[in-house]
Amino acid sequence: MSMILLAEQVLNGLQLGVMLFVMAAGLTLVFGVMGLINLAHGSLFMIGAFAAAAVAGATGSFLLALAAALAASAAVGALVEVVVIRRLYNRDHLDQVLATFALILIFSEGTRWLFGSFPLFLNIPPYLAGPVSLPGGIEYPMYRLTLIAVGLLIALGLFLLISRTRLGIQIRAGENDREMIAALGVDISRLYTIVFAIGAGLAGLAGALVGAIQSVQVGMGEPVLILAFVVIVIGGIGSIKGALIAALLVGLTDTLGGVLLPALFKQFMEASAATSVGSSLASMAIYILMAVVLIWRPTGLFGARG
Amino acid sequence: MTDPMMTDPVLETRGISKTFGALQASKDISLTLMPGEIHALIGPNGAGKSTLIKQIAGGLRPDAGQVFLQGREVTGLDTPARARLGLGRTFQISALAMEDTVLQNAVLGALGASGRPFRFWRAALGDKDLRARAQDALERVGLQEHAATRTAELSHGQRRQLEVAVALTLRPKAFVMDEPMAGLGTGGSLRLTGFLDGLRAEAPILLVEHDMDAVFALADRISVLVYGEVIATGTVEEIRANPDVRSAYLGDEA
Amino acid sequence: MITMTRETLFNLAMMAALILFPLWAWLADEPFMITLATKAVILALAGVGLNIALGLGGLVSLGHAAFFGIGGYAMGILASHAQNYTPLIETPFLIEGTKSMPVIWLVAVICSGLAALAIGALSLRTSGVYFIMITLAFGQMLFFFTISWPAYGGEDGLSIYVRNGFPGLNTLDPIQFYGICFALLALVLFFAARLARSPFGLALNAARQTAERVETVGISPYKLRLTAFVVSGMITGLAGALFADLNRFISPTMFSWQTSGEIMIFVIIGGVARLFGPVVGAVIFIALEHLLGGLSDYWHIYLGVLLLLIVLFARGGVIGTLTGREVAHD
Numbered sequence: 048m049s050m051i052l053l054a055e056q057v058l059n060g061l062q063l064g065v066m067l068f069v070m071a072a073g074l075t076l077v078f079g080v081m082g083l084i085n086l087a088h089g090s091l092f093m094i095g096a097f098a099a100a101a102v103a104g105a106t107g108s109f110l111l112a113l114a115a116a117l118a119a120s121a122a123v124g125a126l127v128e129v130v131v132i133r134r135l136y137n138r139d140h141l142d143q144v145l146a147t148f149a150l151i152l153i154f155s156e157g158t159r160w161l162f163g164s165f166p167l168f169l170n171i172p173p174y175l176a177g178p179v180s181l182p183g184g185i186e187y188p189m190y191r192l193t194l195i196a197v198g199l200l201i202a203l204g205l206f207l208l209i210s211r212t213r214l215g216i217q218i219r220a221g222e223n224d225r226e227m228i229a230a231l232g233v234d235i236s237r238l239y240t241i242v243f244a245i246g247a248g249l250a251g252l253a254g255a256l257v258g259a260i261q262s263v264q265v266g267m268g269e270p271v272l273i274l275a276f277v278v279i280v281i282g283g284i285g286s287i288k289g290a291l292i293a294a295l296l297v298g299l300t301d302t303l304g305g306v307l308l309p310a311l312f313k314q315f316m317e318a319s320a321a322t323s324v325g326s327s328l329a330s331m332a333i334y335i336l337m338a339v340v341l342i343w344r345p346t347g348l349f350g351a352r353g
Numbered sequence: 354m355t356d357p358m359m360t361d362p363v364l365e366t367r368g369i370s371k372t373f374g375a376l377q378a379s380k381d382i383s384l385t386l387m388p389g390e391i392h393a394l395i396g397p398n399g400a401g402k403s404t405l406i407k408q409i410a411g412g413l414r415p416d417a418g419q420v421f422l423q424g425r426e427v428t429g430l431d432t433p434a435r436a437r438l439g440l441g442r443t444f445q446i447s448a449l450a451m452e453d454t455v456l457q458n459a460v461l462g463a464l465g466a467s468g469r470p471f472r473f474w475r476a477a478l479g480d481k482d483l484r485a486r487a488q489d490a491l492e493r494v495g496l497q498e499h500a501a502t503r504t505a506e507l508s509h510g511q512r513r514q515l516e517v518a519v520a521l522t523l524r525p526k527a528f529v530m531d532e533p534m535a536g537l538g539t540g541g542s543l544r545l546t547g548f549l550d551g552l553r554a555e556a557p558i559l560l561v562e563h564d565m566d567a568v569f570a571l572a573d574r575i576s577v578l579v580y581g582e583v584i585a586t587g588t589v590e591e592i593r594a595n596p597d598v599r600s601a602y603l604g605d606e607a
Numbered sequence: 608m609i610t611m612t613r614e615t616l617f618n619l620a621m622m623a624a625l626i627l628f629p630l631w632a633w634l635a636d637e638p639f640m641i642t643l644a645t646k647a648v649i650l651a652l653a654g655v656g657l658n659i660a661l662g663l664g665g666l667v668s669l670g671h672a673a674f675f676g677i678g679g680y681a682m683g684i685l686a687s688h689a690q691n692y693t694p695l696i697e698t699p700f701l702i703e704g705t706k707s708m709p710v711i712w713l714v715a716v717i718c719s720g721l722a723a724l725a726i727g728a729l730s731l732r733t734s735g736v737y738f739i740m741i742t743l744a745f746g747q748m749l750f751f752f753t754i755s756w757p758a759y760g761g762e763d764g765l766s767i768y769v770r771n772g773f774p775g776l777n778t779l780d781p782i783q784f785y786g787i788c789f790a791l792l793a794l795v796l797f798f799a800a801r802l803a804r805s806p807f808g809l810a811l812n813a814a815r816q817t818a819e820r821v822e823t824v825g826i827s828p829y830k831l832r833l834t835a836f837v838v839s840g841m842i843t844g845l846a847g848a849l850f851a852d853l854n855r856f857i858s859p860t861m862f863s864w865q866t867s868g869e870i871m872i873f874v875i876i877g878g879v880a881r882l883f884g885p886v887v888g889a890v891i892f893i894a895l896e897h898l899l900g901g902l903s904d905y906w907h908i909y910l911g912v913l914l915l916l917i918v919l920f921a922r923g924g925v926i927g928t929l930t931g932r933e934v935a936h937d
Contacts (some may be wrong), residue, residue: 152911334748436825465824
C-alpha cells in the first residue's frame with residue numbers, strides 16, 4: 048500500500064474524528080451538566096443539515112446555510128428543552144431514553160412530512176471545491192481539509208468557553224454541584240437551556256458541514272449519534288478533553304481499519320476472502336476498541352472513577 | 354466477657370491505610386473485635402469511620418494493610434464473599450428493597466445465607482426453610498406483625514429494625530453496624546440498645562455510633578478515630594479519662 | 608390485593624382475546640388478520656424477554672435487537688443451507704442446514720444466549736448511562752457486521768422460500784403457525800411468572816432497588832444481572848427466529864437500533880415490570896401500526912406523541928393506568 052493512500056486515510060480519519068467531536072461535545076456537556084442522556088441529539092444533527100440544504104437551495108450561499116443550520120438547531124434545541132427536556136432532569140435514565148426516543152420519532156417523521164423522503168443535496172461552495180496539493184505529493188479535497196480546520200477551531204473555542212468565560216465557570220460548577228450554583232444566584236433553568244442550545248447548535252452545524260459530503264436525508268442523524276455515544280463512552284462521560292481524544296481515536300480506527308485490515312488479511316488469505324473478512328472486521332473495529340477500553344477502564348479514558 | 358488477650362479475634366484489621374488524593378482517610382489502623390464483645394468506633398464527622406467500615410466490609414480496597422475474619426485473610430475478597438464468610442453489616446442509611454415487603458427483604462437475607470440464589474422455578478416465599486429463617490429474624494426484632502407490609506410504608510425506626518433483621522438472617526460470625534441508632538427516638542434507641550446488648554453473645558459487634566449514651570451503655574471497648582487515626586482504644590472508663598480524647602473529641606461535645 | 612386480582616383478570620382477558628381474535632379471523636377467512644396477530648404475539652415474546660432484563664433487573668438495554676437479529680439469522684442461515692443443499696460447515700465435522708423449527712429454535716436460543724453472555728459480561732461492568740450507550744453500540748456493531756458480511760445477503764437480506772416445518776403441523780397454514788407462536792408465548796409467560804417469584808427473581812428485583820444490600824447478604828449483583836441478561840437475550844432470540852419465519856426473510860434491519868427502541872417502546876406502553884406489559888404493548892403497537900399506518904404515512908409521529916405522553920404522565924403504562932397500581936421506580 049502506498050504512503051499517499053495511507054496519508055489520505057489518516058486525513059479522512061481526522062476529518063471524521065473532528066466532526067464526531069463536534070457532535071459528541073454537545074452530548075457530553077448535556078450529560079455532564081444536566082445528567083441527561085439525549086437520544087434526540089441525532090435529530091438536531093439532521094435538522095441542521097435540512098435547514099442548511101433548504102437555505103442553500105433558496106439563497107445559494109453556503110455561509111448563510113451554515114448560519115441557518117446553527118440557528119435552526121439551536122432554536123429547536125432551546126424549544127425542546129423548555130417544552131420536554133426539563134421535565135426529564137429528575138427522572139431516571141429509562142424515562143430519558145424513552146422520551147428522547149419519542150422525540151426522534153416525531154422529528155424524523157415531521158421532517159419527512161415537510162421535505163419528503165427523497166434525499167436533498169447540499170453542494171460544496173465553489174471556493175472550497177476541488178483538491179489541494181499537500182507536501183509529499185498528496186492531493187486532498189479542499190473541503191475536507193476545511194472541515195478538519197473548522198472542527199479543531201470549534202474544539203479550541205469550546206475549551207476557551209469553558210475555561211475562560213463566566214458561562215464556562217457556571218458550566219463547570221454545574222457539573223460538580225447543582226445546589227451550589229443555585230446558591231450562587233445563577234438562574235439554573237436558564238443555564239440549562241443555554242447549555243442544551245449550545246449542544247444542539249453544534250450538532251446542527253456538524254450536520255450541515257457533513258451534509259455537503261453526503262446526502263441530506265431522514266435518519267442521517269442516528270448512525271452519527273451512536274458513533275458519538277461510542278466516543279463519549281471511550282472518552283469518559285462529561286469530559287470534553289476525553290471526547291476530543293476519543294473522537295480522533297474513533298475516526299482514525301474506523302477509516303484506517305477499513306484500509307489496513309483487508310490488506311492485513313491479504314498477507315495470508317486469498318484476496319476476495321481477505322476483503323470480505325477484513326471489511327466485516329473493520330466495520331466492528333471501533334466497537335472492539337470500545338470494548339477494550341471498557342475492560343481496561345470501565346468509566347472511559349477521562350471519566351470520573353466510579 | 355472473656356479476656357480479650359486469651360482468645361483469637363473474630364475480626365481484625367492490621368495496619369490499614371487508605372488515601373484519596375491528598376487526604377489520608379485511614380492511617381495504619383489496627384483494630385480487633387474479640388468474641389462476645391461490643392467494640393464501639395467513635396470519632397467526629399469526617400474522621401474516616403465510613404471509609405474504614407467500607408474497607409472492612411469489602412466495598413473499598415485498602416492501599417496497605419490486611420483484614421482478617423476468623424483468622425482468615427479477606428483483604429482481597431469482595432463484599433459478597435466476605436458476607437458468605439460471616440460478616441453481617443447494617444447501613445447508616447437503610448439499604449432495603451423499598452418496593453418489596455418486609456418478609457421479602459428478610460427472605461433475601463435468608464437466600465443469601467442459603468448460598469443458593471440461582472434457583473429459577475419454585476417460589477422464594479414458598480420455600481419453608483427460607484421463610485422460617487426470615488420470620489425468625491423478624492420476630493427477634495419485633496417486626497413479625499409487619500411481614501406483609503411494603504417496606505416503603507415502614508416508619509424510620511421500623512426500617513432500622515429491618516436492617517438489623519436482614520443481618521440476623523445471615524447468622525453472621527461478626528456484625529459491623531454503621532450507626533444503627535441514627536434517627537431513632539429515645540424509646541427506639543433504648544429498645545435497640547437492649548437488643549444489641551443481648552446480641553453480643555451470639556456474635557461480636559463492631560459498632561459505629563454517634564449516640565454516646567448507647568455507646569457508653571454497650572461498649573466493652575471503645576476506639577476513637579480522629580483524622581483517620583486511632584488515637585486511643587480502651588474501656589469506657591479509660592476513654593472517658595483519656596486527656597487526648599477529651600481534647601480531640603469529647604471536649605467538643607461536653 | 609383487589610388491584611392484584613384486577614390485574615390478573617386483565618391478564619386472563621388478554622389471553623382470551625389472543626385466542627378468540629385469530630379464531631374469528633380464521634372463521635371469517637381473514638388470513639391477514641391472523642398474520643397481524645402472529646406478529647403481535649412474536650413481538651410480545653421479544654418484549655417478555657426484554658422485560659426480564661428491564662423490568663425485573665432494571666437493565667436499560669438498548670441493544671436487544673442484537674439477540675432478535677441473532678435468532679433471525681440463526682433461522683436464515685440454517686434454512687438457507689437446507690434449501691440450497693449446501694453444508695454449513697464441512698471441517699472439522701459436517702454440519703448441515705435444517706428446516707426443522709425445534710432445531711432452529713434451539714440453535715437460536717443458544718447463539719443469542721452466548722452473545723448475551725459476551726455482551727452482558729462487558730456491558731455490566733458499567734452501569735447507568737454507560738450501560739445504555741454500550742448495549743446500543745454492541746447492537747450497532749452486529750448491524751454493521753451483517754451489512755458488510757456478504758455470505759448471507761449482506762445489506763439486501765436473504766429470503767427463505769418455504770416456511771420451516773414443525774412435526775405434525777402444517778406451518779404454512781397461518782392459523783397453525785399462529786398456534787405455535789401463541790403456545791411458545793404462553794410457555795414463556797408461564798416461565799417468566801415463575802421466574803419473577805423464584806429466589807433468583809427476588810434477588811434480582813432487590814438488586815435493582817439496592818445492589819448494596821444484595822452484596823451484603825452474600826449475593827453478587829453482577830452475576831444476577833448477567834444471568835438475567837442471558838435469559839432475556841435467549842427469549843428475545845427465540846422471538847427473532849419466529850419473526851424471521853413469519854416473514855420468511857432476514858435482513859440487517861432486525862439488528863437495527865430502531866428494533867431495540869421499538870421493543871422497549873411497547874414494553875413501556877404496556878407497563879414495565881408487569882408480566883403482561885409486553886403483550887399489551889405489542890398488541891397496541893401492532894394495532895396502531897395497522898390503523899394509523901392506514902390513515903397516514905406518518906404514523907410514527909402519533910406513536911412518538913403517545914410515547915412521550917406515557918413517559919411524562921402515565922408511568923405505569925396501560926396496565927398501570929387501567930388497574931391502578933403504580934410500579935414505583937425511584
